[in-house]
Amino acid sequence: MKITSIETIPVLVPIRRDLAIRSALGGVHDRSPFLLVKVQTDAGLVGLGEVSCTPRWSGEDQVSAAHFIQTYYAPALVNRDPTRIDEITREVFPLVAGNTFTRAAVEMALWDLAGKAAGRPVYELLGGKIRDAVATKWSISGAAPAEATEIARRAKEQGFLAMKVKVGLGVDDDVARVSAVRAAIGPEIRLGVDANGGWSDPATAIGAIDRLRPLDIAFVEQPVPAGDPEEMAEVRRSAGLPILADESIYSLADARQLARASACDVFSIYVGKSGGIGPAREIATFARTQGIAATIGSNLELGVGAAAMLHLAVAHRGIDPDRYPCDIIGPLYYEDDILATPLSLGHGRAIPSDRPGLGVELDEAKVQKYRV
Template sequence: MHTLPVSLPVHPQLVVRGARGAHDRSDFLLVRVMTSDDVAGYGEVSATPLWSGEDGTSAEHFIRTVLAPAIVGRSLTPVGALESLMDRLLAGNPFTKAGLATALWDAYARTLDVPLAVALGGPYRDRVPIKLSLSGDGVELDEVHRAARELGFRAFKVKVGLGVDGDVARVARAREVVGPETFLGVDANGGWSRSEAVRAVRELASYGVRFVEQPVASSDLAGLRAVRDIGLPVVADEAVFGLSDLVALVRAEAADCVSLYVGKSGGPGRALAMGQLAAAFGMDVLIGSNGELGIGAAAQLHVACALPALSAEFPSDIIGAHYYAEDILAQRLDSDGTTVRLGDQPGLGVVPRPDLVHAFR
């Protein structure tokens, strides 16, 4: 098992500024596992301390000192058993576990010589609609939108949760620049109080907003329900990390859709299981983003395609092929900004650039 720290700047015109701060650079940890038959599997720890409490440094420490000693030498199958073992060894840290779990699933699918989506039970589709975040005010927002359009994006969500008056003005500006028919949602990242959220959602109704993502704090399920009762669809994001969070959300009837991450869930297998559970209770599912690089984005894509039910109303956030100033992949994902498409190569279907492969510790 090998790791490689990677730090990349975000495309300067696509930097996201939201209620949890600006995301202008990402420090990730790439993970490689090798089977006894010399099959390599790759994963990526996509974590930012401000958001998840994890980063590449903590991930490398726990992988080297806690997870690798227990996993190296074990059978690769069933991969789900290795995911469960990681939960017994290390509390929390889902993004760290997800990076290693993705590498294990990648190696497993490559051993079978099938795409990961097939190993996960799919695919149910071969392309996934996507959207991009717009943030900033005035001319700054205009420039982000212009850059996004040049990359092919035609669906967006606006970062809000920074003060209701400014949020409404920002959404009004966004609607003006994207046009009256363009898909547009808002994402508060839990930045509103319950009363602010209710006021904001009512004021935003006239701008044709299609959804509001995480309008209140992650623990405030009653607040999510109160916003949902106004009539605008609610997407839960920060409120749902693991399975117990999802169960609580379902019981509270607090959201119309849940934004699932490979990272938040703890790995591809866990994300798939959570998506299946949400769909069984009639909840829409989309694949959300923590600013994944190419390997993480490939894992998002395969999970999205392996889900029996994926939202037809809300685009997902598989943006790794566009979000960074450079790509870590030898060959980028097939994405034109409107959709990202599944290939037919085994495993994740991607590998890091040769210089990164040679740099693994």
């Protein structure tokens, strides 16, 4: 099998107005300028990928992603065997530095093709399932307490047993929001907070955590800005709560630095941040060697990107959704699903398709509808 061309399709699927995410990253995530990728082959098989690019996250958007794919990756990939994923990862993806969500889209399409060619789901290529379903949590916007409470109540009704609330938007507001949510959902729901680096320094983070601790907080995600593992380590030493690293960890090198600094208890891994399923798997394996847990985070993937995360999550022992439920919930935030058959993501558990490859198929009419 040889790659013949790569098609890129920019889409804009609206996020449900009541679920748009306000966070310390600034502004509101109410639209996703994503890019769908189809890797065509001479065997007639098509590999699907998704650049879940949000400029605020990684400096990529659907224009930059399409440019790098068509200008640099496609010429180097045509006539290559798409199942030689490791070789392509070493020889082709370094043609463009950074832009990890862009390279992840192409890489997941290669896994999709490898699975389709073998007639096996991707999780089998990754060593096979170690769990049938992945526990997930709901993510609550950094909204006013009444609105945040309403979102939490609906998530509980839908069967979510774990949630996180966006904080880092001002400590008094954070405490008011998390208090209201805790009061609304009761003591039995596991509740974490995600500051997205919004507490500007360790002292602010430690002060905020001291005020949140009585609310029975299960974890604190990215309390301080990325870039200085020592700062996160300082927060961790005094927090007495599990610390998740998210914006701090894209690469395996980031993971090593965080581990050396004893900066966190949990890595939040995304297929997009690390540049593909393969590099994400390497970080999860490294986590295991360090006694650090891993979970899967999200920047509101559509169905293809969420499927890639799900295959990894069911097949890797380093990922521990039972202790740290994953954020594989992206498609539920959108007004519409672009997959012909939506992923099974309800009731706080995500289940991958058992069809070959990533096991997902685009609803082409919807892709046309949301194409930009």
